[in-house]
Amino acid sequence: MATQKGRSPPGHFLFRSSPLIEESTFLLEHLRSALEDRGDNPHVLDIGCGSGRDAIIMASKGWQVTALDRDEKGVKRCGALAARQGCNDLFRGVCVELKKSGDLLDVLRREGHSDRQYDAVIVNRTLHRETLPEIASLLRPGGLLLYHTFTEGNSHPTDPKSVLGVSELRDTFSPTLDILRDEILPVEDGRLLTFFVARYALLMMRTPSNMNLAGSVQDLKEVSTINSNPPKNGPGATGVTSRSCQGCVEFGMGIPGLTLGMF
Numbered sequence: 001m002a003t004q005k006g007r008s009p010p011g012h013f014l015f016r017s018s019p020l021i022e023e024s025t026f027l028l029e030h031l032r033s034a035l036e037d038r039g040d041n042p043h044v045l046d047i048g049c050g051s052g053r054d055a056i057i058m059a060s061k062g063w064q065v066t067a068l069d070r071d072e073k074g075v076k077r078c079g080a081l082a083a084r085q086g087c088n089d090l091f092r093g094v095c096v097e098l099k100k101s102g103d104l105l106d107v108l109r110r111e112g113h114s115d116r117q118y119d120a121v122i123v124n125r126t127l128h129r130e131t132l133p134e135i136a137s138l139l140r141p142g143g144l145l146l147y148h149t150f151t152e153g154n155s156h157p158t159d160p161k162s163v164l165g166v167s168e169l170r171d172t173f174s175p176t177l178d179i180l181r182d183e184i185l186p187v188e189d190g191r192l193l194t195f196f197v198a199r200y201a202l203l204m205m206r207t208p209s210n211m212n213l214a215g216s217v218q219d220l221k222e223v224s225t226i227n228s229n230p231p232k233n234g235p236g237a238t239g240v241t242s243r244s245c246q247g248c249v250e251f252g253m254g255i256p257g258l259t260l261g262m263f
């Protein structure tokens with residue numbers, strides 16, 4: 001393919017996505033293709049996108065991307081990079097500074113987005129504590145939150161506003177999200193960052209021990225909309241699978257390795 005001199009061709013990047021996004025490639029790709037198979041457009045929100053190392057790579061893979069940052073130049077650079085990669089139709093940059101509780105939901109509503117709009121929310125090296133609890137309400141059923149930022153105890157940053165407490169993400173999201181990964185690990189320069197992945201369950205249902213499972217599966221129909229084309233044969237033929245576990249119910253989507261609800 002002919003390219004302008006000095007420019008890399010679409011799909012070739014001079015940068016890499018952040019470590020948590022790289023490590024979650026399988027999970028994200030699995031979710032993206034499952035949604036596309038069902039006729040949905042996978043949509044990711046990048047909060048504090050910076051120059052777009054995650055946002056642009058995700059758009060280039062077919063995700064519709066909404067990327068927020070207070071740095072206007074950074075947002076413009078992201079737009080230019082998306083155009084160069086040939087994915088600007090999938091990229092929307094929004095320049096906004098989150099200042100207080102409610103700001104995240106407000107800006108997304110101004111963008112015309114409804115609640116539960118996103119299949120993934122990614123936050124890398126950014127923390128705006130006041131709007132942290134708002135993130136869970138943005139995820140669609142089965143949607144993923146990937147949070148990768150500095151914890152306390154590093155040489156920098158040390159400003160308490162910019163660093164997470166060791167159990168802060170778990171404490172914030174465990175009432176609403178299903179936590180898949182919660183680790184604090186060093187990156188290349190030795191600093192510690194969260195590797196946190198959580199999912200908004202397809203259905204959250206704590207059940208009494210004598211619950212009639214058949215009835216609960218029936219009730220599940222309304223939340224199984226993304227599984228509108230279940231396979232006719234083989235695993236997942238019924239579309240929604242369920243099993244009881246310690247007084248709870250687990251629901252899968254008939255997709256190997258992708259159980260979307262688990263409590």
Ligand SMILES: C[S@@+](CC[C@H](N)C(=O)[O-])C[C@H]1O[C@@H](n2cnc3c(N)ncnc32)[C@H](O)[C@@H]1O
Binds near residue numbers: 125
């Ligand atoms: C360290 S950079 C990380 C950029 C990108 N996520 C990455 O990992 O490469 C943090 C970004 O968050 C943005 N940011 C920090 N606080 C913000 C706030 N309150 N509202 C909007 N953007 C913010 C900054 O402008 C900056 O671009």
